[in-house]
Amino acid sequence: MTDRTLSGAQAIGEALFQAMEQDANVIVLGEDVSGGAGLGEPHEGEMGGSFGVTRSLFSAFGPTRVRDTPISEAAVAGLATGAAAAGIRPVADMMWSSFTPLAFDQIFNQAAKMRYMFGGQATVPVVYRMAMGAGLGAAGQHSDTLYSLYTHIPGLKVVVPSSPYDAKGLLLSSIEDDNPVLFFEHMGLYGQKGHVPEEPYTVAIGEASVLREGSDVTIVAISMMTVKAIDAAELLSADGVESEVIDPRSLSPLDVETLRRSVEKTGRLVIVDESPPRCSIASDIAAIVGEEAFGALQAPIRRVTAPHTPVPLSPPLEQAYIPSIERVLAAVRSTLA
Amino acid sequence: MSDLDRDTLLALYESMMTIRMFEERVTREFRKGDMPGFVHTYIGAEAVAVAVCAHLNDSDYISSTHRGHGHCLAKGCDPGDMLAELYGRETGLCKGRGGSMHIADFERGMLGANAIVGGGIALAAGGALAAQVRGSDAVAVTFFGDGASNQGVLHEVMNLSSIWQLPVIFVCENNGWAESTPVEYSTSVANISDRAAGYGIPGVSVDASDVLAVYDVAGAAVDRARSGEGPTLIEARIGRMVGHYLGDPEGYRSKDSKLEEQSRDPIPPFEQRLLADGVLSDSSIASIAAGIEVVLDAGVEHAKTSPMPDAADVEAHVYAPVQ
Numbered sequence: 001m002t003d004r005t006l007s008g009a010q011a012i013g014e015a016l017f018q019a020m021e022q023d024a025n026v027i028v029l030g031e032d033v034s035g036g037a038g039l040g041e042p043h044e045g046e047m048g049g050s051f052g053v054t055r056s057l058f059s060a061f062g063p064t065r066v067r068d069t070p071i072s073e074a075a076v077a078g079l080a081t082g083a084a085a086a087g088i089r090p091v092a093d094m095m096w097s098s099f100t101p102l103a104f105d106q107i108f109n110q111a112a113k114m115r116y117m118f119g120g121q122a123t124v125p126v127v128y129r130m131a132m133g134a135g136l137g138a139a140g141q142h143s144d145t146l147y148s149l150y151t152h153i154p155g156l157k158v159v160v161p162s163s164p165y166d167a168k169g170l171l172l173s174s175i176e177d178d179n180p181v182l183f184f185e186h187m188g189l190y191g192q193k194g195h196v197p198e199e200p201y202t203v204a205i206g207e208a209s210v211l212r213e214g215s216d217v218t219i220v221a222i223s224m225m226t227v228k229a230i231d232a233a234e235l236l237s238a239d240g241v242e243s244e245v246i247d248p249r250s251l252s253p254l255d256v257e258t259l260r261r262s263v264e265k266t267g268r269l270v271i272v273d274e275s276p277p278r279c280s281i282a283s284d285i286a287a288i289v290g291e292e293a294f295g296a297l298q299a300p301i302r303r304v305t306a307p308h309t310p311v312p313l314s315p316p317l318e319q320a321y322i323p324s325i326e327r328v329l330a331a332v333r334s335t336l337a
Numbered sequence: 338m339s340d341l342d343r344d345t346l347l348a349l350y351e352s353m354m355t356i357r358m359f360e361e362r363v364t365r366e367f368r369k370g371d372m373p374g375f376v377h378t379y380i381g382a383e384a385v386a387v388a389v390c391a392h393l394n395d396s397d398y399i400s401s402t403h404r405g406h407g408h409c410l411a412k413g414c415d416p417g418d419m420l421a422e423l424y425g426r427e428t429g430l431c432k433g434r435g436g437s438m439h440i441a442d443f444e445r446g447m448l449g450a451n452a453i454v455g456g457g458i459a460l461a462a463g464g465a466l467a468a469q470v471r472g473s474d475a476v477a478v479t480f481f482g483d484g485a486s487n488q489g490v491l492h493e494v495m496n497l498s499s500i501w502q503l504p505v506i507f508v509c510e511n512n513g514w515a516e517s518t519p520v521e522y523s524t525s526v527a528n529i530s531d532r533a534a535g536y537g538i539p540g541v542s543v544d545a546s547d548v549l550a551v552y553d554v555a556g557a558a559v560d561r562a563r564s565g566e567g568p569t570l571i572e573a574r575i576g577r578m579v580g581h582y583l584g585d586p587e588g589y590r591s592k593d594s595k596l597e598e599q600s601r602d603p604i605p606p607f608e609q610r611l612l613a614d615g616v617l618s619d620s621s622i623a624s625i626a627a628g629i630e631v632v633l634d635a636g637v638e639h640a641k642t643s644p645m646p647d648a649a650d651v652e653a654h655v656y657a658p659v660q
């Protein structure tokens with residue numbers, strides 16, 4: 001079984017299945033999480049979410065724990081939050097991160113603040129899962145990567161897996177975590193194949209992963225930007241430039257120590273982030289490293305981000321929106337100039 | 338009234354008086370200037386919290402509003418710990434992090450006052466969802482105002498609670514005003530309870546100057562929820578005897594209008610009935626008030642002599658520890 005390969009979507013589905021097997025307090029709710037709600041065999045449960053991630057759940061766990069909902073994002077997030085505060089572990093499927101603004105009060109004013117406002121007495125173990133990312137031609141209102149927005153908010157954890165292995169382990173950690181967690185599933189992750197052990201395991205939230213070691217430049221890449229960063233690193237290696245590629249894996253908390261240590265070694269930092277640049281995680285990491293490792297920097301920090309625009313439809317525009325390998329290469333070379 | 342035994346009647350009376358005297362004391366203390374933040378008192382609404390919470394126990398959930406002191410007291414929160422919270426002290430129910438608009442007491446199923454109008458509605462329904470998943474007979478009550486009845490989240494949650502038959506009771510305290518905006522202007526129906534029909538659940542309006550009328554309506558709704566028959570919307574009509582907040586100049590309404598609303602005070606008619614029925618006497622009224630005063634004196638003393646939180650702890654309680 002050591003070579004078992006799953007897609008990202010399968011790995012996430014397996015994590016949900018195993019979490020529900022392990023703990024009867026875990027429930028899943030959201031629009032289309034089963035599909036065909038109330039219609040019975042063979043329709044009910046067949047859809048399993050917009051991307052088939054939850055397809056195995058309904059037949060195994062039934063309608064009490066796998067709850068299809070109306071299109072009511074505020075109610076889905078709010079009931080999940082309240083149920084978590086009342087002691088169960090809901091996993092709310094928000095479908096796309098672009099839809100979470102409809103539930104923003106529930107996440108921002110309620111879930112994130114309950115523990116603090118109430119002096120530590122509230123425990124809110126809720127996970128909000130959501131797809132994100134450009135590349136499908138889904139344009140302005142389906143493609144946002146809102147992880148930077150949520151990283152800004154104290155009381156939330158923000159998780160951005162980039163491989164099937166991490167997705168499973170991080171989701172199991174997120175469900176076990178006693179805090180509200182936003183779990184961002186990039187569209188590119190769903191189809192990506194990778195090694196995933198069958199047994200349940202966790203990957204700690206707050207620990208970055210060094211995907212490739214190198215001594216000339218540090219490339220921090222968020223979510224599926226890791227794929228571009230690795231490809232760029234291989235091309236640079238052919239030119240004799242060795243890149244250290246780091247996947248933070250969670251943005252809140254952020255593993256500052258691993259970033260600092262790497263920049264102290266390489267003296268150069270490039271951040272690759274598929275979101276608009278202002279007040280973004282790329283800007284945040286640049287600021288933190290600027291404060292913590294300024295003395296080690298041999299060149300200005302470079303951010304490779306999306307432009308400050310919504311996500312466009314037309315393929316050439318959408319491709320211009322997503323950070324490219326060429327832009328990563330140019331950014332790295334500018335730090336070496 | 339004959340249905341209720343003497344102890345229950347006395348408990349309702351004493352609970353209403355506790356809220357009234359708590360709020361009058363808070364009003365006096367707030368005006369001295371050493372209580373931080375905003376305060377919205379529950380004066381005039383006492384019959385609602387008391388009559389509803391009389392049917393609940395510690396395993397039932399409530400969510401409350403910015404005008405939430407009455408809900409807290411009726412659900413069993415300690416007045417001294419509440420006062421310490423209002424004064425921002427480390428001994429407060431929320432260690433001074435929340436204050437008047439964010440009091441919670443999870444040991445008593447009190448999921449929090451909420452300074453977002455309508456913010457607690459989905460949370461209480463979530464408590465009801467947790468109860469349904471566990472198969473327990475706990476119920477949840479969400480208190481909200483006529484202002485919140487126009488929030489979209491109420492629509493979403495009433496619909497979802499209805500299709501899932503959640504054990505939740507929606508209690509709209511209609512005091513006629515969303516801050517300065519009259520309900521007749523802001524709201525599309527004459528009876529907010531009529532909106533229940535849109536969600537296929539029972540809706541009932543009740544005059545909440547009559548605590549026993551609220552008691553009966555709430556009892557039926559709680560029984561319905563507890564036995565798995567789903568949600569109810571109760572519109573409890575009250576007069577807003579006080580301003581929106583302490584210090585509200587109330588230029589938006591006439592003196593006559595305020596006097597009319599103050600005439601709907603739920604306490605005097607109940608007291609008169611209990612006197613007429615021999616449940617209360619002049620001396621027992623005085624002794625109940627004196628007993629509450631002792632609790633409030635001690636509570637204010639406790640609050641004012643308790644330590645402030647240590648500024649070094651400003652970052653405590655943001656996250657639950659990793660297990």
